[in-house]
Amino acid sequence: MYNITIIAGARPNFMKIAPIIHAIQKAKQDHGDMDYRLVHTGQHYDKNMSGSFFEQLEIPEPHVNLECSGGTQAEQTAAIMMSFEKELMANPADLVLVVGDVTSTMACALVAQKLHTKVAHVEGGIRSDDWSMPEEINRLVTDSITNYFFTTSETANTNLKQSGVKDDQIFFVGNTMIDTLLKQRPNFAQPKVWNELGLDEGNYIVMTLHRPANVDEESQLKDMIDEIIANTQDLPLVFPVHPRTAKILERLHISHSRLHTVEPLSYLEFNYLVERAKAVITDSGGITEEASVMRVPCLTLRDNTERPETITLGTNELVGTNPDNLKPYLNRLFSGDWKKGQDIPLWDGKTAERIIAVLNQINL
Incomplete structure:
Protein backbone atom coordinates (compact mmCIF):
# COMPACT_ATOMS: atom_id res chain seq x y z
CA MET A 1 0.00 0.00 0.00
CA THR A 176 -4.64 19.66 -12.26
CA MET A 177 -6.19 23.13 -11.78
CA ILE A 178 -7.73 22.64 -15.21
CA ASP A 179 -8.98 19.15 -14.22
CA THR A 180 -11.02 20.88 -11.52
CA LEU A 181 -12.15 23.69 -13.81
CA LEU A 182 -13.44 21.32 -16.51
CA LYS A 183 -15.12 19.02 -13.99
CA GLN A 184 -16.81 21.89 -12.15
CA ARG A 185 -17.70 24.03 -15.16
CA PRO A 186 -21.27 22.64 -15.37
CA ASN A 187 -21.69 23.51 -11.68
CA PHE A 188 -20.70 27.20 -11.87
CA ALA A 189 -23.16 29.13 -9.73
CA GLN A 190 -24.61 32.56 -10.41
CA PRO A 191 -23.58 34.88 -7.55
CA LYS A 192 -26.05 37.29 -5.97
CA VAL A 193 -24.15 40.23 -7.48
CA TRP A 194 -25.23 39.12 -10.98
CA ASN A 195 -28.78 40.37 -10.45
CA GLU A 196 -27.87 43.04 -7.91
CA LEU A 197 -25.60 44.75 -10.45
CA GLY A 198 -27.77 43.89 -13.46
CA LEU A 199 -24.87 42.14 -15.21
CA ASP A 200 -25.18 40.99 -18.79
CA GLU A 201 -23.07 38.33 -20.48
CA GLY A 202 -20.06 39.81 -22.29
CA ASN A 203 -20.77 43.30 -20.97
CA TYR A 204 -18.70 43.62 -17.81
CA ILE A 205 -15.09 43.16 -16.69
CA VAL A 206 -13.85 41.14 -13.72
CA MET A 207 -10.89 42.55 -11.76
CA THR A 208 -8.65 40.94 -9.13
CA LEU A 209 -5.62 42.60 -7.55
CA HIS A 210 -3.70 41.24 -4.58
CA ARG A 211 0.06 41.40 -5.21
CA PRO A 212 1.98 43.86 -3.04
CA ALA A 213 3.49 45.54 -6.14
CA ASN A 214 -0.04 46.58 -7.13
CA VAL A 215 -1.93 47.14 -3.87
CA ASP A 216 0.66 48.23 -1.29
CA GLU A 217 1.94 51.25 -3.22
CA GLU A 218 -1.11 53.45 -2.76
CA SER A 219 -0.40 55.95 -5.54
CA GLN A 220 0.30 53.04 -7.90
CA LEU A 221 -3.03 51.40 -7.02
CA LYS A 222 -4.95 54.65 -7.50
CA ASP A 223 -3.29 55.36 -10.87
CA MET A 224 -3.97 51.80 -12.06
CA ILE A 225 -7.65 51.86 -11.15
CA ASP A 226 -8.10 55.36 -12.58
CA GLU A 227 -6.57 54.13 -15.85
CA ILE A 228 -8.85 51.07 -15.92
CA ILE A 229 -11.92 53.23 -15.34
CA ALA A 230 -10.86 55.73 -18.01
CA ASN A 231 -10.44 53.07 -20.71
CA THR A 232 -13.28 50.59 -20.17
CA GLN A 233 -16.05 52.64 -21.81
CA ASP A 234 -19.32 52.17 -19.92
CA LEU A 235 -18.83 48.60 -18.69
CA PRO A 236 -19.33 47.62 -15.04
CA LEU A 237 -16.09 46.62 -13.28
CA VAL A 238 -16.67 43.81 -10.78
CA PHE A 239 -13.87 43.68 -8.21
CA PRO A 240 -14.04 40.90 -5.57
CA VAL A 241 -11.74 42.44 -3.01
CA HIS A 242 -9.70 41.14 -0.09
CA PRO A 243 -10.53 42.98 3.17
CA ARG A 244 -6.96 44.32 3.32
CA THR A 245 -7.25 45.83 -0.17
CA ALA A 246 -10.73 47.14 0.65
CA LYS A 247 -9.27 49.20 3.50
CA ILE A 248 -6.67 50.71 1.18
CA LEU A 249 -9.35 51.61 -1.40
CA GLU A 250 -11.42 53.25 1.31
CA ARG A 251 -8.46 55.25 2.59
CA LEU A 252 -7.68 56.46 -0.93
CA HIS A 253 -11.34 57.42 -1.54
CA ILE A 254 -11.33 55.31 -4.71
CA SER A 255 -14.90 55.03 -5.94
CA HIS A 256 -16.77 55.26 -9.22
CA SER A 257 -20.31 54.46 -10.31
CA ARG A 258 -19.00 51.61 -12.53
CA LEU A 259 -16.53 50.18 -9.98
CA HIS A 260 -18.26 47.56 -7.85
CA THR A 261 -16.19 46.16 -4.99
CA VAL A 262 -17.79 42.94 -3.75
CA GLU A 263 -17.00 40.35 -1.07
CA PRO A 264 -14.67 37.50 -2.10
CA LEU A 265 -16.67 34.88 -4.02
CA SER A 266 -16.67 31.10 -3.89
CA TYR A 267 -14.80 29.18 -6.60
CA LEU A 268 -18.01 28.27 -8.46
CA GLU A 269 -19.39 31.83 -8.27
CA PHE A 270 -16.16 33.52 -9.29
CA ASN A 271 -15.68 31.33 -12.35
CA TYR A 272 -19.33 31.87 -13.32
CA LEU A 273 -18.43 35.57 -13.59
CA VAL A 274 -15.14 34.95 -15.42
CA GLU A 275 -16.71 32.64 -18.00
CA ARG A 276 -19.26 35.31 -18.98
CA ALA A 277 -17.03 38.39 -18.72
CA LYS A 278 -15.82 40.49 -21.63
CA ALA A 279 -12.36 40.27 -20.05
CA VAL A 280 -10.45 39.74 -16.82
CA ILE A 281 -7.89 42.20 -15.42
CA THR A 282 -5.76 40.43 -12.82
CA ASP A 283 -2.37 39.91 -11.22
CA SER A 284 -3.08 36.26 -10.36
CA GLY A 285 -1.29 33.41 -12.09
CA GLY A 286 -4.04 30.80 -11.64
CA ILE A 287 -6.76 33.03 -13.08
CA THR A 288 -4.73 33.47 -16.29
CA GLU A 289 -4.82 29.69 -16.71
CA GLU A 290 -8.57 29.43 -16.13
CA ALA A 291 -9.37 32.42 -18.37
CA SER A 292 -7.24 30.97 -21.18
CA VAL A 293 -9.03 27.61 -21.06
CA MET A 294 -12.41 29.39 -21.08
CA ARG A 295 -11.18 31.63 -23.96
CA VAL A 296 -11.81 34.84 -22.00
CA PRO A 297 -9.43 37.76 -22.76
CA CYS A 298 -7.06 38.28 -19.84
CA LEU A 299 -4.87 41.30 -19.03
CA THR A 300 -2.18 40.55 -16.44
CA LEU A 301 -0.87 43.50 -14.43
CA ARG A 302 2.57 42.04 -13.80
CA ASP A 303 6.02 42.50 -15.33
CA ASN A 304 6.63 38.75 -15.60
CA THR A 305 4.77 35.46 -15.54
CA GLU A 306 5.61 31.91 -14.56
CA ARG A 307 2.92 30.70 -16.97
CA PRO A 308 4.15 31.80 -20.43
CA GLU A 309 1.92 29.25 -22.17
CA THR A 310 -1.09 31.41 -21.24
CA ILE A 311 0.45 34.10 -23.46
CA THR A 312 1.89 32.03 -26.32
CA LEU A 313 -1.16 29.72 -26.58
CA GLY A 314 -3.84 31.23 -24.33
CA THR A 315 -5.80 34.46 -24.18
CA ASN A 316 -3.49 36.25 -21.73
CA GLU A 317 -1.33 39.33 -22.31
CA LEU A 318 1.35 40.64 -19.95
CA VAL A 319 0.49 44.33 -19.54
CA GLY A 320 3.04 45.15 -16.84
CA THR A 321 2.72 47.23 -13.68
CA ASN A 322 2.94 50.65 -15.34
CA PRO A 323 -0.60 52.10 -15.56
CA ASP A 324 0.33 53.85 -18.83
CA ASN A 325 0.61 50.43 -20.52
CA LEU A 326 -3.09 49.66 -20.11
CA LYS A 327 -4.71 51.87 -22.72
CA PRO A 328 -3.44 50.16 -25.92
CA TYR A 329 -4.43 46.73 -24.59
CA LEU A 330 -7.92 47.91 -23.66
CA ASN A 331 -8.26 49.64 -27.05
CA ARG A 332 -7.46 46.32 -28.71
CA LEU A 333 -10.01 44.54 -26.51
CA PHE A 334 -12.79 46.97 -27.41
CA SER A 335 -11.92 46.93 -31.12
CA GLY A 336 -12.53 43.16 -31.15
CA ASP A 337 -8.92 42.44 -32.05
CA TRP A 338 -8.05 40.18 -29.10
CA LYS A 339 -6.41 36.82 -29.79
CA LYS A 340 -8.71 33.80 -29.65
CA GLY A 341 -6.39 31.36 -27.87
CA GLN A 342 -5.94 27.66 -28.57
CA ASP A 343 -5.76 24.36 -26.73
CA ILE A 344 -2.78 24.07 -24.35
CA PRO A 345 -1.18 20.59 -24.50
CA LEU A 346 -2.44 18.14 -21.83
Whole structure:
Protein backbone atom coordinates (compact mmCIF):
# COMPACT_ATOMS: atom_id res chain seq x y z
CA MET A 1 0.00 0.00 0.00
CA TYR A 2 1.40 3.41 -1.04
CA ASN A 3 0.68 6.00 1.62
CA ILE A 4 0.75 9.52 0.21
CA THR A 5 0.58 12.64 2.37
CA ILE A 6 -0.87 15.53 0.37
CA ILE A 7 -0.14 19.11 1.45
CA ALA A 8 -2.43 22.10 0.93
CA GLY A 9 -1.99 25.51 2.48
CA ALA A 10 -4.23 27.95 0.62
CA ARG A 11 -7.50 27.86 -1.30
CA PRO A 12 -5.96 27.44 -4.80
CA ASN A 13 -4.03 24.40 -3.53
CA PHE A 14 -7.29 22.59 -2.91
CA MET A 15 -8.38 23.14 -6.52
CA LYS A 16 -5.11 21.47 -7.55
CA ILE A 17 -5.31 18.50 -5.20
CA ALA A 18 -9.04 17.68 -5.52
CA PRO A 19 -8.64 15.72 -8.79
CA ILE A 20 -5.58 13.91 -7.36
CA ILE A 21 -7.66 12.78 -4.39
CA HIS A 22 -10.39 11.56 -6.76
CA ALA A 23 -7.80 9.59 -8.75
CA ILE A 24 -6.31 8.05 -5.58
CA GLN A 25 -9.79 7.09 -4.36
CA LYS A 26 -10.43 5.36 -7.68
CA ALA A 27 -7.06 3.54 -7.55
CA LYS A 28 -7.83 2.38 -4.02
CA GLN A 29 -11.26 1.16 -5.09
CA ASP A 30 -9.91 -0.61 -8.21
CA HIS A 31 -6.68 -2.07 -6.85
CA GLY A 32 -6.53 -1.34 -3.11
CA ASP A 33 -2.89 -0.29 -3.40
CA MET A 34 -2.91 3.44 -2.63
CA ASP A 35 -4.20 5.70 0.12
CA TYR A 36 -3.72 9.33 1.17
CA ARG A 37 -3.74 11.68 4.13
CA LEU A 38 -4.68 15.30 3.43
CA VAL A 39 -2.83 17.84 5.57
CA HIS A 40 -4.09 21.43 5.58
CA THR A 41 -1.33 23.61 7.03
CA GLY A 42 -3.83 26.40 7.69
CA GLN A 43 -1.42 28.85 6.05
CA HIS A 44 -4.23 31.08 4.77
CA TYR A 45 -7.34 31.51 6.86
CA ASP A 46 -10.28 31.81 4.47
CA LYS A 47 -13.80 32.11 5.81
CA ASN A 48 -15.11 30.79 2.46
CA MET A 49 -13.36 27.47 3.14
CA SER A 50 -16.22 25.96 5.13
CA GLY A 51 -17.67 22.47 4.80
CA SER A 52 -19.55 23.55 1.68
CA PHE A 53 -16.20 24.40 0.04
CA PHE A 54 -15.09 20.78 0.31
CA GLU A 55 -18.53 19.56 -0.74
CA GLN A 56 -18.30 21.66 -3.92
CA LEU A 57 -14.92 20.12 -4.73
CA GLU A 58 -16.34 16.68 -3.83
CA ILE A 59 -13.51 15.89 -1.43
CA PRO A 60 -13.54 15.06 2.29
CA GLU A 61 -12.37 17.70 4.74
CA PRO A 62 -8.64 17.48 5.58
CA HIS A 63 -7.54 14.80 8.04
CA VAL A 64 -5.79 17.52 10.03
CA ASN A 65 -5.42 21.32 10.06
CA LEU A 66 -2.06 22.47 11.46
CA GLU A 67 -3.47 26.02 11.92
CA CYS A 68 -0.23 27.79 11.01
CA SER A 69 -1.65 31.13 9.85
CA GLY A 70 -0.20 34.59 10.39
CA GLY A 71 3.28 35.87 11.16
CA THR A 72 6.17 36.89 8.94
CA GLN A 73 7.41 34.68 6.11
CA ALA A 74 10.08 33.22 8.42
CA GLU A 75 7.72 32.75 11.36
CA GLN A 76 5.16 31.00 9.23
CA THR A 77 7.75 28.77 7.55
CA ALA A 78 9.09 27.76 10.98
CA ALA A 79 5.60 27.12 12.40
CA ILE A 80 4.65 24.91 9.45
CA MET A 81 7.91 22.96 9.65
CA MET A 82 7.57 22.34 13.39
CA SER A 83 3.94 21.25 13.13
CA PHE A 84 4.38 19.14 10.01
CA GLU A 85 7.41 17.36 11.46
CA LYS A 86 5.24 16.10 14.34
CA GLU A 87 2.45 15.21 11.91
CA LEU A 88 4.70 13.21 9.56
CA MET A 89 6.47 11.41 12.41
CA ALA A 90 3.09 10.39 13.82
CA ASN A 91 1.75 9.43 10.37
CA PRO A 92 4.66 8.23 8.20
CA ALA A 93 4.22 8.28 4.41
CA ASP A 94 5.94 6.76 1.39
CA LEU A 95 5.65 10.08 -0.42
CA VAL A 96 4.84 13.68 0.43
CA LEU A 97 3.08 15.40 -2.46
CA VAL A 98 3.22 19.21 -2.54
CA VAL A 99 1.50 21.51 -5.02
CA GLY A 100 2.04 25.02 -6.32
CA ASP A 101 4.34 27.57 -4.72
CA VAL A 102 3.01 28.72 -1.35
CA THR A 103 5.13 28.72 1.82
CA SER A 104 3.61 25.38 2.86
CA THR A 105 4.95 23.79 -0.34
CA MET A 106 8.55 24.65 0.51
CA ALA A 107 8.29 24.08 4.28
CA CYS A 108 6.74 20.62 4.02
CA ALA A 109 9.18 19.54 1.29
CA LEU A 110 12.08 20.44 3.61
CA VAL A 111 10.57 18.49 6.52
CA ALA A 112 9.87 15.44 4.35
CA GLN A 113 13.42 15.21 3.01
CA LYS A 114 14.93 15.59 6.49
CA LEU A 115 12.73 12.69 7.59
CA HIS A 116 13.95 10.67 4.57
CA THR A 117 10.58 10.77 2.80
CA LYS A 118 10.47 11.28 -0.95
CA VAL A 119 8.84 14.42 -2.35
CA ALA A 120 6.75 14.95 -5.50
CA HIS A 121 6.04 18.48 -6.69
CA VAL A 122 2.90 19.09 -8.73
CA GLU A 123 3.51 22.19 -10.89
CA GLY A 124 7.28 21.78 -10.63
CA GLY A 125 9.59 23.80 -12.84
CA ILE A 126 7.56 26.96 -13.40
CA ARG A 127 9.62 30.14 -13.09
CA SER A 128 9.03 33.90 -13.17
CA ASP A 129 12.75 34.71 -12.63
CA ASP A 130 11.55 37.41 -10.22
CA TRP A 131 13.22 36.86 -6.86
CA SER A 132 11.22 39.69 -5.29
CA MET A 133 8.21 37.32 -5.26
CA PRO A 134 8.11 34.96 -2.25
CA GLU A 135 6.54 32.34 -4.53
CA GLU A 136 9.64 32.25 -6.74
CA ILE A 137 11.88 31.52 -3.73
CA ASN A 138 9.44 28.78 -2.69
CA ARG A 139 9.62 27.23 -6.18
CA LEU A 140 13.40 27.31 -6.34
CA VAL A 141 13.90 25.77 -2.90
CA THR A 142 11.21 23.12 -3.38
CA ASP A 143 12.50 22.05 -6.79
CA SER A 144 16.07 21.80 -5.48
CA ILE A 145 15.02 18.99 -3.09
CA THR A 146 12.22 17.29 -5.06
CA ASN A 147 12.45 13.68 -6.27
CA TYR A 148 9.60 13.63 -8.80
CA PHE A 149 8.34 16.57 -10.83
CA PHE A 150 4.85 16.71 -12.34
CA THR A 151 4.90 19.54 -14.87
CA THR A 152 2.30 21.66 -16.66
CA SER A 153 4.31 22.65 -19.75
CA GLU A 154 7.36 21.99 -21.90
CA THR A 155 8.76 25.30 -20.62
CA ALA A 156 8.74 23.89 -17.09
CA ASN A 157 10.49 20.74 -18.34
CA THR A 158 13.22 22.87 -19.93
CA ASN A 159 13.66 24.94 -16.75
CA LEU A 160 14.18 21.78 -14.71
CA LYS A 161 16.62 20.20 -17.17
CA GLN A 162 18.66 23.40 -17.28
CA SER A 163 18.96 23.26 -13.48
CA GLY A 164 20.33 19.72 -13.62
CA VAL A 165 17.21 17.61 -13.02
CA LYS A 166 17.39 14.22 -14.75
CA ASP A 167 14.90 13.30 -17.46
CA ASP A 168 13.60 10.30 -15.52
CA GLN A 169 12.50 12.57 -12.66
CA ILE A 170 10.30 14.77 -14.91
CA PHE A 171 6.76 13.79 -15.88
CA PHE A 172 4.87 16.15 -18.21
CA VAL A 173 1.27 15.49 -17.15
CA GLY A 174 -0.67 18.75 -17.59
CA ASN A 175 -2.49 20.98 -15.12
CA THR A 176 -4.64 19.66 -12.26
CA MET A 177 -6.19 23.13 -11.78
CA ILE A 178 -7.73 22.64 -15.21
CA ASP A 179 -8.98 19.15 -14.22
CA THR A 180 -11.02 20.88 -11.52
CA LEU A 181 -12.15 23.69 -13.81
CA LEU A 182 -13.44 21.32 -16.51
CA LYS A 183 -15.12 19.02 -13.99
CA GLN A 184 -16.81 21.89 -12.15
CA ARG A 185 -17.70 24.03 -15.16
CA PRO A 186 -21.27 22.64 -15.37
CA ASN A 187 -21.69 23.51 -11.68
CA PHE A 188 -20.70 27.20 -11.87
CA ALA A 189 -23.16 29.13 -9.73
CA GLN A 190 -24.61 32.56 -10.41
CA PRO A 191 -23.58 34.88 -7.55
CA LYS A 192 -26.05 37.29 -5.97
CA VAL A 193 -24.15 40.23 -7.48
CA TRP A 194 -25.23 39.12 -10.98
CA ASN A 195 -28.78 40.37 -10.45
CA GLU A 196 -27.87 43.04 -7.91
CA LEU A 197 -25.60 44.75 -10.45
CA GLY A 198 -27.77 43.89 -13.46
CA LEU A 199 -24.87 42.14 -15.21
CA ASP A 200 -25.18 40.99 -18.79
CA GLU A 201 -23.07 38.33 -20.48
CA GLY A 202 -20.06 39.81 -22.29
CA ASN A 203 -20.77 43.30 -20.97
CA TYR A 204 -18.70 43.62 -17.81
CA ILE A 205 -15.09 43.16 -16.69
CA VAL A 206 -13.85 41.14 -13.72
CA MET A 207 -10.89 42.55 -11.76
CA THR A 208 -8.65 40.94 -9.13
CA LEU A 209 -5.62 42.60 -7.55
CA HIS A 210 -3.70 41.24 -4.58
CA ARG A 211 0.06 41.40 -5.21
CA PRO A 212 1.98 43.86 -3.04
CA ALA A 213 3.49 45.54 -6.14
CA ASN A 214 -0.04 46.58 -7.13
CA VAL A 215 -1.93 47.14 -3.87
CA ASP A 216 0.66 48.23 -1.29
CA GLU A 217 1.94 51.25 -3.22
CA GLU A 218 -1.11 53.45 -2.76
CA SER A 219 -0.40 55.95 -5.54
CA GLN A 220 0.30 53.04 -7.90
CA LEU A 221 -3.03 51.40 -7.02
CA LYS A 222 -4.95 54.65 -7.50
CA ASP A 223 -3.29 55.36 -10.87
CA MET A 224 -3.97 51.80 -12.06
CA ILE A 225 -7.65 51.86 -11.15
CA ASP A 226 -8.10 55.36 -12.58
CA GLU A 227 -6.57 54.13 -15.85
CA ILE A 228 -8.85 51.07 -15.92
CA ILE A 229 -11.92 53.23 -15.34
CA ALA A 230 -10.86 55.73 -18.01
CA ASN A 231 -10.44 53.07 -20.71
CA THR A 232 -13.28 50.59 -20.17
CA GLN A 233 -16.05 52.64 -21.81
CA ASP A 234 -19.32 52.17 -19.92
CA LEU A 235 -18.83 48.60 -18.69
CA PRO A 236 -19.33 47.62 -15.04
CA LEU A 237 -16.09 46.62 -13.28
CA VAL A 238 -16.67 43.81 -10.78
CA PHE A 239 -13.87 43.68 -8.21
CA PRO A 240 -14.04 40.90 -5.57
CA VAL A 241 -11.74 42.44 -3.01
CA HIS A 242 -9.70 41.14 -0.09
CA PRO A 243 -10.53 42.98 3.17
CA ARG A 244 -6.96 44.32 3.32
CA THR A 245 -7.25 45.83 -0.17
CA ALA A 246 -10.73 47.14 0.65
CA LYS A 247 -9.27 49.20 3.50
CA ILE A 248 -6.67 50.71 1.18
CA LEU A 249 -9.35 51.61 -1.40
CA GLU A 250 -11.42 53.25 1.31
CA ARG A 251 -8.46 55.25 2.59
CA LEU A 252 -7.68 56.46 -0.93
CA HIS A 253 -11.34 57.42 -1.54
CA ILE A 254 -11.33 55.31 -4.71
CA SER A 255 -14.90 55.03 -5.94
CA HIS A 256 -16.77 55.26 -9.22
CA SER A 257 -20.31 54.46 -10.31
CA ARG A 258 -19.00 51.61 -12.53
CA LEU A 259 -16.53 50.18 -9.98
CA HIS A 260 -18.26 47.56 -7.85
CA THR A 261 -16.19 46.16 -4.99
CA VAL A 262 -17.79 42.94 -3.75
CA GLU A 263 -17.00 40.35 -1.07
CA PRO A 264 -14.67 37.50 -2.10
CA LEU A 265 -16.67 34.88 -4.02
CA SER A 266 -16.67 31.10 -3.89
CA TYR A 267 -14.80 29.18 -6.60
CA LEU A 268 -18.01 28.27 -8.46
CA GLU A 269 -19.39 31.83 -8.27
CA PHE A 270 -16.16 33.52 -9.29
CA ASN A 271 -15.68 31.33 -12.35
CA TYR A 272 -19.33 31.87 -13.32
CA LEU A 273 -18.43 35.57 -13.59
CA VAL A 274 -15.14 34.95 -15.42
CA GLU A 275 -16.71 32.64 -18.00
CA ARG A 276 -19.26 35.31 -18.98
CA ALA A 277 -17.03 38.39 -18.72
CA LYS A 278 -15.82 40.49 -21.63
CA ALA A 279 -12.36 40.27 -20.05
CA VAL A 280 -10.45 39.74 -16.82
CA ILE A 281 -7.89 42.20 -15.42
CA THR A 282 -5.76 40.43 -12.82
CA ASP A 283 -2.37 39.91 -11.22
CA SER A 284 -3.08 36.26 -10.36
CA GLY A 285 -1.29 33.41 -12.09
CA GLY A 286 -4.04 30.80 -11.64
CA ILE A 287 -6.76 33.03 -13.08
CA THR A 288 -4.73 33.47 -16.29
CA GLU A 289 -4.82 29.69 -16.71
CA GLU A 290 -8.57 29.43 -16.13
CA ALA A 291 -9.37 32.42 -18.37
CA SER A 292 -7.24 30.97 -21.18
CA VAL A 293 -9.03 27.61 -21.06
CA MET A 294 -12.41 29.39 -21.08
CA ARG A 295 -11.18 31.63 -23.96
CA VAL A 296 -11.81 34.84 -22.00
CA PRO A 297 -9.43 37.76 -22.76
CA CYS A 298 -7.06 38.28 -19.84
CA LEU A 299 -4.87 41.30 -19.03
CA THR A 300 -2.18 40.55 -16.44
CA LEU A 301 -0.87 43.50 -14.43
CA ARG A 302 2.57 42.04 -13.80
CA ASP A 303 6.02 42.50 -15.33
CA ASN A 304 6.63 38.75 -15.60
CA THR A 305 4.77 35.46 -15.54
CA GLU A 306 5.61 31.91 -14.56
CA ARG A 307 2.92 30.70 -16.97
CA PRO A 308 4.15 31.80 -20.43
CA GLU A 309 1.92 29.25 -22.17
CA THR A 310 -1.09 31.41 -21.24
CA ILE A 311 0.45 34.10 -23.46
CA THR A 312 1.89 32.03 -26.32
CA LEU A 313 -1.16 29.72 -26.58
CA GLY A 314 -3.84 31.23 -24.33
CA THR A 315 -5.80 34.46 -24.18
CA ASN A 316 -3.49 36.25 -21.73
CA GLU A 317 -1.33 39.33 -22.31
CA LEU A 318 1.35 40.64 -19.95
CA VAL A 319 0.49 44.33 -19.54
CA GLY A 320 3.04 45.15 -16.84
CA THR A 321 2.72 47.23 -13.68
CA ASN A 322 2.94 50.65 -15.34
CA PRO A 323 -0.60 52.10 -15.56
CA ASP A 324 0.33 53.85 -18.83
CA ASN A 325 0.61 50.43 -20.52
CA LEU A 326 -3.09 49.66 -20.11
CA LYS A 327 -4.71 51.87 -22.72
CA PRO A 328 -3.44 50.16 -25.92
CA TYR A 329 -4.43 46.73 -24.59
CA LEU A 330 -7.92 47.91 -23.66
CA ASN A 331 -8.26 49.64 -27.05
CA ARG A 332 -7.46 46.32 -28.71
CA LEU A 333 -10.01 44.54 -26.51
CA PHE A 334 -12.79 46.97 -27.41
CA SER A 335 -11.92 46.93 -31.12
CA GLY A 336 -12.53 43.16 -31.15
CA ASP A 337 -8.92 42.44 -32.05
CA TRP A 338 -8.05 40.18 -29.10
CA LYS A 339 -6.41 36.82 -29.79
CA LYS A 340 -8.71 33.80 -29.65
CA GLY A 341 -6.39 31.36 -27.87
CA GLN A 342 -5.94 27.66 -28.57
CA ASP A 343 -5.76 24.36 -26.73
CA ILE A 344 -2.78 24.07 -24.35
CA PRO A 345 -1.18 20.59 -24.50
CA LEU A 346 -2.44 18.14 -21.83
CA TRP A 347 -4.70 20.74 -20.19
CA ASP A 348 -7.53 18.32 -20.90
CA GLY A 349 -8.99 17.28 -17.55
CA LYS A 350 -6.98 14.03 -17.29
CA THR A 351 -3.84 15.26 -15.50
CA ALA A 352 -4.57 13.60 -12.14
CA GLU A 353 -5.08 10.23 -13.86
CA ARG A 354 -1.64 10.59 -15.44
CA ILE A 355 -0.09 11.49 -12.06
CA ILE A 356 -1.50 8.38 -10.40
CA ALA A 357 -0.39 6.21 -13.34
CA VAL A 358 3.18 7.50 -12.83
CA LEU A 359 3.04 6.93 -9.06
CA ASN A 360 1.96 3.34 -9.72
CA GLN A 361 5.02 2.82 -11.94
CA ILE A 362 7.82 4.43 -9.94
CA ASN A 363 9.50 2.63 -7.07
CA LEU A 364 8.60 4.58 -3.94
